[in-house]
Amino acid sequence: MISVQQLTRQFGDGPDAVLAVDHLSFEVPPGEVYGLLGPNGAGKTTTLRMVLGLLTPTSGDVEILGYRVSEHADEVKRQIGLVSASAGLYQWLTPREILEFFAGGYGLDPEQVQHQVERLADLMDLRRFLDRRSATLSTGQKQRVNLARALVHDPPVVLLDEPTRGLDVVGSQVVFDFVNTLRSEGKAIVVCTHQLDEAERLCDRFGLLFRGRLRYEGTLQDLREQTQRATIVEMFLDLLRSPQPVEVSA
Amino acid sequence: MSGSGPDHDSSPRKAGTRPFRTEKTAARSFLHNAPVLMKKELRETLRDRRTIVTLLAMPILLYPLLGMLFRFVAIGQSKSQNEPQYIISIVTDAEALWLNSALEAGEAILRENWPDRLTAMEANPNPDQTPAEAVASMVRMVKPDGDAPDVRTLVASMESDLVIRVELDTVEQQSRVRGGKIFVTACSDSVTSQEALRYVEDRIQATNLFSLFKQARFQNPSIQLPVRAEYELVASNRKSKGFLGLMPLVLLLMTVTGGVYPAIDLTAGERERDTLETLVALPIPRVHLLFAKYIAVLTVTLMTGFINSIAMSATVFVLQMETQLFGEAGLTPTFMLSLAVVLVVFALFYSAVLLAITSSSRSFKEAQAYLIPLMLMSISPGLVVLLPGWHLEGVLAVIPLINMLLLAGDLFTGTASILPATAAVVSTLLYAAGALALAARLFGNDAVATGSRGTWSDLFQRPPHAQTKISPGLAATGMAALFPLYFFFMGLLNRTSAAQPEHRLILGAVVTILLFAVLPAGLCLWQKVRIQPAWRIRAVSAQFWVAVILLGLGTWPLIYELVLATRSLGLVNLSDSRLQQVAEILERWKQVPLPLMICTLGVITGISEEIFFRGFLLNGLREILRPNVSAVVCGILFGLFHVIAADGATLERFLPSAALGIVLSWIAVRTGSVLPGMLMHVLHNSSLLALAAYQGQLSQLMVANADQEHLPMLWLTGSAAIVTGCLFWVWRTSSENGSSIPVLTPIPAVNELPK
Numbered sequence A: 001m002i003s004v005q006q007l008t009r010q011f012g013d014g015p016d017a018v019l020a021v022d023h024l025s026f027e028v029p030p031g032e033v034y035g036l037l038g039p040n041g042a043g044k045t046t047t048l049r050m051v052l053g054l055l056t057p058t059s060g061d062v063e064i065l066g067y068r069v070s071e072h073a074d075e076v077k078r079q080i081g082l083v084s085a086s087a088g089l090y091q092w093l094t095p096r097e098i099l100e101f102f103a104g105g106y107g108l109d110p111e112q113v114q115h116q117v118e119r120l121a122d123l124m125d126l127r128r129f130l131d132r133r134s135a136t137l138s139t140g141q142k143q144r145v146n147l148a149r150a151l152v153h154d155p156p157v158v159l160l161d162e163p164t165r166g167l168d169v170v171g172s173q174v175v176f177d178f179v180n181t182l183r184s185e186g187k188a189i190v191v192c193t194h195q196l197d198e199a200e201r202l203c204d205r206f207g208l209l210f211r212g213r214l215r216y217e218g219t220l221q222d223l224r225e226q227t228q229r230a231t232i233v234e235m236f237l238d239l240l241r242s243p244q245p246v247e248v249s250a
Numbered sequence B: 001m002s003g004s005g006p007d008h009d010s011s012p013r014k015a016g017t018r019p020f021r022t023e024k025t026a027a028r029s030f031l032h033n034a035p036v037l038m039k040k041e042l043r044e045t046l047r048d049r050r051t052i053v054t055l056l057a058m059p060i061l062l063y064p065l066l067g068m069l070f071r072f073v074a075i076g077q078s079k080s081q082n083e084p085q086y087i088i089s090i091v092t093d094a095e096a097l098w099l100n101s102a103l104e105a106g107e108a109i110l111r112e113n114w115p116d117r118l119t120a121m122e123a124n125p126n127p128d129q130t131p132a133e134a135v136a137s138m139v140r141m142v143k144p145d146g147d148a149p150d151v152r153t154l155v156a157s158m159e160s161d162l163v164i165r166v167e168l169d170t171v172e173q174q175s176r177v178r179g180g181k182i183f184v185t186a187c188s189d190s191v192t193s194q195e196a197l198r199y200v201e202d203r204i205q206a207t208n209l210f211s212l213f214k215q216a217r218f219q220n221p222s223i224q225l226p227v228r229a230e231y232e233l234v235a236s237n238r239k240s241k242g243f244l245g246l247m248p249l250v251l252l253l254m255t256v257t258g259g260v261y262p263a264i265d266l267t268a269g270e271r272e273r274d275t276l277e278t279l280v281a282l283p284i285p286r287v288h289l290l291f292a293k294y295i296a297v298l299t300v301t302l303m304t305g306f307i308n309s310i311a312m313s314a315t316v317f318v319l320q321m322e323t324q325l326f327g328e329a330g331l332t333p334t335f336m337l338s339l340a341v342v343l344v345v346f347a348l349f350y351s352a353v354l355l356a357i358t359s360s361s362r363s364f365k366e367a368q369a370y371l372i373p374l375m376l377m378s379i380s381p382g383l384v385v386l387l388p389g390w391h392l393e394g395v396l397a398v399i400p401l402i403n404m405l406l407l408a409g410d411l412f413t414g415t416a417s418i419l420p421a422t423a424a425v426v427s428t429l430l431y432a433a434g435a436l437a438l439a440a441r442l443f444g445n446d447a448v449a450t451g452s453r454g455t456w457s458d459l460f461q462r463p464p465h466a467q468t469k470i471s472p473g474l475a476a477t478g479m480a481a482l483f484p485l486y487f488f489f490m491g492l493l494n495r496t497s498a499a500q501p502e503h504r505l506i507l508g509a510v511v512t513i514l515l516f517a518v519l520p521a522g523l524c525l526w527q528k529v530r531i532q533p534a535w536r537i538r539a540v541s542a543q544f545w546v547a548v549i550l551l552g553l554g555t556w557p558l559i560y561e562l563v564l565a566t567r568s569l570g571l572v573n574l575s576d577s578r579l580q581q582v583a584e585i586l587e588r589w590k591q592v593p594l595p596l597m598i599c600t601l602g603v604i605t606g607i608s609e610e611i612f613f614r615g616f617l618l619n620g621l622r623e624i625l626r627p628n629v630s631a632v633v634c635g636i637l638f639g640l641f642h643v644i645a646a647d648g649a650t651l652e653r654f655l656p657s658a659a660l661g662i663v664l665s666w667i668a669v670r671t672g673s674v675l676p677g678m679l680m681h682v683l684h685n686s687s688l689l690a691l692a693a694y695q696g697q698l699s700q701l702m703v704a705n706a707d708q709e710h711l712p713m714l715w716l717t718g719s720a721a722i723v724t725g726c727l728f729w730v731w732r733t734s735s736e737n738g739s740s741i742p743v744l745t746p747i748p749a750v751n752e753l754p755k
């Protein structure tokens, strides 16, 4: 479903060059939640942007449902829903108008647009503020609109970038439920986060990203066997201490 | 999480979870995306209070205020003209009465074209009350305080402009006016006092002269004054713009203020509020996103312009200032229409500039910081333009911003003329296209989506890989650069080498090469565009060469007739002086050896223009337009360029040049190469030049039709047959995207070789 192949991105030239993502490869089948974990600056957001085609890779490619992002950028975008903690809402529009706009932007016809707005209003519990100006919504409400917006074209692939950042326990629980619903619908999901404990509960498989490189990959079971550590936090602490870059195993 | 979730790999996807696939095939056109995008952009801006304020509140407040101010100034002026101006101190009522009647008599005489009307005047010495009124409105006589006022102090303190004492004659004279002697005291360094003195003097002299003349006539009825004069007063047509000059400036600037806020909000605002990333994640080309924003900004700008025009007209109407503002005719439909055109063109231009600036800024603050210099830059030329004597002419017509301000100013004073106006409008539209192309590049940058620095310096970044195609933006940039550069160089040429036609020709050829060949080549090198494939420099099959040779040699009679037709339609009125001028130019050119003419104006011009218009511009246009549409657009631009750029341009060049341009573009499209058109262009230009050189012989040939100057019917039929035949031949043996259908031996295209 998602296939990331030797993805690399460098920012800048010469001495200031930053290798944000370094020959990153992973695959996510349908119905799996893949956790791309790493501290701030590890290259998670950059990776997602390249998957979406918002950023051109220095080298490497991404394939979504057989479409290469380098060749069929628009087709790839149509397959992907993006949830980003930093994403804002158009403050002068209502949630309904925002959903309608994005649904139209993905090329849905007016009937489908209405159907999706109704479905998502129920699914994400937006009814109470569906026709209120977005600027007046609370953080939690905004986050629900953002989650709904990502599903407006019913994409088979969903990318989540720090989906729980800035949310309280209730808000985070909404996100967990959201991800579990998507998994049960058979979507391929990538969750990027630096909140490792949270990720342990949420994801099926993990890629540990450090300085743009994938250091460990596998289920929690696999990781524990590889690293002899119980938690992902401990694994990262090891990585931080290790002076030598550690190669991806297997 | 040891269960690690169910394995969905093999499970079939549920029908409900499949994404909607409405348009699987090609990218949706802008027209598809536009409704959705426009709705959102317009909702977003029009709901914003800040937009509404600039849109509605500003004009509703500003124009009435300006109107009041205007009226205040105007009233102040008329007051100072009509109210008693000169204060004359005079001691007794009798003296005042006498002086008044003397002044009135003088006024009456001055108002007549005397002495022609002398007889009439004698019959009816006091035709109407006008002289009395006129005097009363100019002079106010006051009695000084006190019995013996100090005359000098009165004048020196400027309390009075003049002090006059009168000694009346005791003896009744023959004259209608009783005699008397006046003693006048005036102030030597007060302008008003001097004017008052002259005023009194003029009238007294007139009375005296009139009286003398009458006496002389009495002695000798045939006597005449040595110098007789008649005067006529005509209002100037070069009206001083004065306060009115502000109006176009205010209208245009107010119009564009409407677009400022939306432009910031829809670009920098998206980035600041982190909505940009989800927007560009839509499967919609960024050019479409930007274009929707452009239309939104433009819409708000036009609405602002519309509301401002209404507010201005309403103010003018309510305060009854039509004639003061727009002359005797008042607000005519023609004026309104031309003003609307200027407003639309200006809005098209300014909206694009605004977007180009805001597209590179990350935040509101940054965008505002960029826009303040722009606004100042717009106001300062505006103020210069207010100075009298500035009109839309020459190079000014292609200077962005200034040309539109001048055009609006000329419209207001009713002195606009069609040619510079066209130049101003066309060049401004080109600048708008250029600015929009810049905005699209800035908005399309990687950096835009990721929120890092996307700045103007990105514009000067070269693409990492070699390109084989000319982007529409690059083509627009080239076109926008061509106009001012052309005017600049031509102006330079006119100054330096007017004397020798040969020198002019050679320098002109150098300029032609620089602008039409070196400029596009430089732009392509800068953007790493490989020239040969991008300009479509390819060999073509032999039948095309034959066709273009025939076309090149056989088209001129048709083009010539088209010129005549344009003339006879009355679309163009060539004045006699203009014809004279053309004839003189032709005469001078005739002294130049024909080979030099053909080499410069035929070969060099033909090849260079083809490089620019067909190699560079057409191929850029083809990236966004269908081949045939781009051929027509390119042809029209070619025609417009010739109208505007021609030395002393005339509209009559438009139709022929555009027609030729369309044919050349179409041939470039059909043959898939820029080369055949070059040959045709060179041959066409050269045959025209050769013809002009042998024009004497030619007119003898055409003696039958000499008065109408039409070509013999046979020639025209022949030319039409050649043109249609060749075009049909090219059409039959080529396909729309320019690959030839082999008829003779096909020659492989040069650039098809693998790299």
Ligand SMILES: Nc1ncnc2c1ncn2[C@@H]1O[C@H](COP(=O)(O)OP(=O)(O)O)[C@@H](O)[C@H]1O
Binding pocket: A011, A012, A018, A019, A020, A038, A039, A040, A041, A042, A043, A044, A045, A046, A047, B447, B450, B451, B452
């Ligand atoms: N547009 C950009 N320009 C330059 N450097 C960037 C840009 N975006 C990200 N980086 C750098 O790339 C690295 C990875 O960033 P990012 O992908 O945002 O990390 P994460 O999302 O894992 O916190 C960081 O060092 C960051 O500074």
Ligand SMILES: [Mg+2]
Binding pocket: A044, A045, A046, A161
């Ligand atoms: Mg991040």
